[in-house]
Amino acid sequence: MSYNKYKKYSGVKLTNRQWPNKQIEKAPIWCSVDLRDGNQALPTPMNVEEKLKMFKLLVDLGFKEIEVGFPAASNTEYTFIRTLIEEGLIPDDVTIQVLTQSRDHLIEKTFECLRGAKSAIVHLYNSTSTLQRRVVFNKTMKEIIEIAVHGAKLFNKLSKKYPETNFTFEYSPESFTGTELEYALDICNEVLKVWEPTPSRKAIINLPATVEMSTPNVYADQIEWFCNNISNRNSVIISLHTHNDRGTATAASELGLLAGADRVEGTLFGNGERTGNLDIITLGMNLYSQGVDAKLDFSNLNNIVGIYEQCTKMTVHERHPYAGKLVYAAFSGSHQDAIRKGLLAMKEGENQYWEVPYLPIDPHDVGREYEEIIRINSQSGKGGTAYIMESEYGFILPKAMHQEFGAVVKDKSDSLGIELTPKQIFGLFKEQYLDKKEPYKLKNYEIQSVQDVETEENTVNIQAVIAVEGVDRRIKGVGNGPLDAFFNALHINHIINCKFVSYYEHALDGGSHSRAVSYIQIENNNKKYFGVGISENIDTASLNALISAINRCE
Template sequence: MFKRSFVLFQKASSRMPPVELQYKNMLKDPKGKYNAFKKVHLPNRTWPNKEITKAPRWLSTDLRDGNQSLPDPMSVAEKKEYFHKLIDLGFKEIEVSFPSASQTDFDFTRYAVENAPEDVSIQVLTQSRDHLVRRTVESVKGAKRATIHTYLATSDVFRDVVFNMSQDEAIAKAIETTKLVKSLTKDDPTMQDTIWSLEFSPECFSDTPVEFAVEICEAVKNVWEPTVENPIIFNLPATVEVASPNVYADQIEYFCTHITEREKVCVSVHPHNDRGCGVAAAELGVLAGADRVEGCLFGNGERTGNVDLVTVALNMYTQGVSPNLDFSDIESVIEIAERCNKINIHPRAPYGGSLVVCAFSGSHQDAIKKGFTKREARNEVAWKIPYLPLDPKDIGRSYEAVIRVNSQSGKGGAAWIILRTLGLDLPRQMQVAFSGVVQDSADKLGRELKTEEIAELFKQEYIATSDAPIQALDHYELAKKNDKGDKQIDAGLAINGQNVPIVGSGNGLISAFVDGISKKFNTKFEVANYSEHSLGSGSSVKAATYIQLKYLNREGEKAATWGCGIDGDVSQASLQAIVSVLNKLVAANEISI
């Protein structure tokens, strides 16, 4: 029927006139107003065949670029706390402020200088103006390591629209500023206790002709006179992301292969995220030859943010490359970033999002559960779990957060939670049955079920409680009945507090007991499925038994239900599982007591 209806729809739709899209503000043809970015001519590019094999140098600019982008900037106390967290994570280069912008920024820079470990370089940003440069250098006086970061817009549009400056004038300005910084720092005899570095950014590098970017950086380098031991830093920022990441990589490789004295140069990338490709741009930039990556934790920054350093670092980690940054306790990093930035991490943000290690889909949950089961059985070192590229425990998250259950969840999700919380490894058919119970509950509540709620549902559904009307007594006798191997059981049940004898026969304990209850309750019971496993270890080990009984319900239809028993004795656990089924049938008015 569906197939025929679909064919009829196809025929009808083929006769419909084409729908003309109605544009309001977007242009039907954006060409002319927006033009494709002109690519770099780099026919012999090498970056596509490379791979990342070691961590780059990292620069956190959370306290400068990140803070600068906040509607409500950090307080001094928050900046101090954030600063120490960055050090704890392993950052060795931290851009702390724009010290000439305010007394607050200047004072915080002094705090950073006085509290930074010896191997951490304090970086400060300044515009290319004489009095601002002097104020900036003054802010880091006495630092063990300091980097003065100067910048100058080099793109055609910025030079034309903002500064009305020619390329030659831009080069002259960059040289002038570099000479001033040099005279105030490494050439000043009173400043020799500090290891001075210079970072120069041809701002809007991503929109700058690469030949000019190389030319202006060459001029700056010649003035600064870097060494192999202390190279000059050229930051090549995608100040505005104007093209796809492969174009940015071509620009980086062109620069790396055309700048002279490459061994005296640290190429740094600072991708913004206007096109949503900041992480990809950083990774391809490293493939193209970049030595350093600048960004913020979780990508905070102006407009759509800058590159997310957590993602770049953990991407490397999942490829077997140590990032030299420690995110073992990512929850504490999230907490301080959210509180100090007053911006929440998106629940689906890579690695940091609250939902990224959680599966709600039934098929996803089943695959994850099977992955963990096989990993434990094989005792594997290599991480091979479906849907989880990173072991949550590596970043301080528990496995309990991996699978969360709502009405979309299947058998694997609920079974995973029961395994992790109660230690019970449910047989597959029982998983199917229990998932129906969980879905019904989730539908009624209209929300996700908590772990403790799922565990409690299982106990109510499958394990007899101490106040249930039927209780298994802890003594029985099993004796040989005849030469055919049949056995007879003499056992008992406590029904509403009264001891009731149970006598039955079969080829073993369970079949004999089931025969006995069939006679007692005048209902034919059969064992449909049986499974058991040990629970715990050592002297406290117990047996967990799962039994499914078939029976005829009051309408005369075949039905089946499960029970679970837990006891130090496997036989007693089996009897308890059967008794839990009886209690369910009493509650459902299927049998009478």
């Protein structure tokens, strides 16, 4: 790779820059350009029906400014915009935006298309970049300014022809990041002289990174310098329109807002030319995750993804921030364990803020479910398996059991080469702990309890029938409780020769007929094994748990 064929992008000589010390305290003015910039980037552009569906989605999400097309570009664009206006589909609090180059016939058709609209932003642009002036247009700086000023004057003239519409004018020096900074300022100031904006009737100056050419901090320097030097700043809305050629459109827009910008143009999921536009969902959710009201409703991301994919025929990447299918999934064992503990702490505590390791937001905020968080495969750890068993099936496995059953799950996933579903994990649990009936099976038992009132000692006698490799055997034993008596009976009859290690139990269901689940750990030949038993009778659950553990060590 011949890296020396490329040159570094020049920085901005900006002394006493202020943006690094600032924080974003409020949402910007949002403008969706999905129906124009996003649409022109599709291999198969949306038809009118798909555009109407996308427009409704954008309105439902809370966008108050929506760029609906380039009406002079095609009949489809023109027809769609006329449909919105003539059928009264534009809410009173939503302003549509249209785009036009600075060419007379295009501008005239654009204004004609807007007749009858209550309010509209008309967006004028022409390319100002050093490179395009030289290799595309072969024009001087003065000639490029004349093109922009001519278009601005025509805006003034034609807007008077449609007095029923409240017009806002927007100008973009296209390829702003490829334009000399002072020259970009000059051309914008010349356009503003024509429009004469006021604080009550502001103009929009849009500064696009049509091609992302620098690190985000340089773009922020450009925006701060521009905000500090533009004439009549209180009558101008500074807008950002970043592309993602370097993969940092979101960062560039965030830093641009710190640098003084008021407005952001972008698309859902970053759909746009080449590597895409700014992804408004990512930027909006970034604000939301910092406690800033983004003024957009992303509470049902699954629905947004579905409509977007249906209309655009594009797909949302599984690792897309906030919206990807795998975003709330943890494959790493240590991540799974930390998430499980974090969720438990949130449930038991009185936290003012959301604080769960590896989850910057609560998945429920965007319409996702907790069962999607833990995913089990050969890379998973004991924490994830324990979380699935508790959250999906109500089994609160003893901590010492996490590693044992986690290893079983990992081995199965590794052998199959797939991720295991909760249902498959529970199937393994049943196979390992609940369904092992060989070589021993408890068939029935009878308990007699003798309480010595004077010594307060309790003696329990048990008689039980167990099947040993299909043959019934009757055994007897004595202990201080049913489990102790049964354990002693098994020893006396030389059925087992192991140590009792631990016992845990909890209710598995609610109500008067709730089942109990018991977990028993034994040690045999220096190895430890867990067994599990379930019954409405706690004694039956405990005895079956012991038999389960014995069968597992055979």
